[in-house]
Amino acid sequence: MMHFIGSIFLLISSFLIEVLVFIYLVTNIVHLIFSTAFIIDYGVSCGFCTLEAIPVVITLLFSIYFWLVAFSYWRRLRWENNPENDD
Template structure:
């Protein structure tokens, strides 16, 4: 639920260009990555023949990491655009 709210904040930040909302998404996505990785490791250790059930979670982790990198680059661009020292 927390990651869902962070995703909504990221969507809102694309329209209003607020850096704090992107930062909230980045933090919630890190929490999501940590808990999903922990779940995947625990699930793999407890179930010997559950590879077909763990594959979607693995792809979710890969996509989530990719989206974190995209949001991070967007956050860095917002920081650069809002920096008063930059002359355009």
């Protein structure tokens, strides 16, 4: 649920301020931590059922990619709003 709220904030941030992108980055990191813990726990308890773990691993890979995209967007926003970079 927290990741969903962070995703909504990321969508809204294209219209508002860079703080919402930062909220998305934090919630996505929490999502990555809990998903990784889940897949490790599931792998230990089930003898690593590969077919059932593949969607979680794919979701983790997409989350990492989207986090990197949002992070680069956040850094660009910070650069654009920095008064020292004013041309």
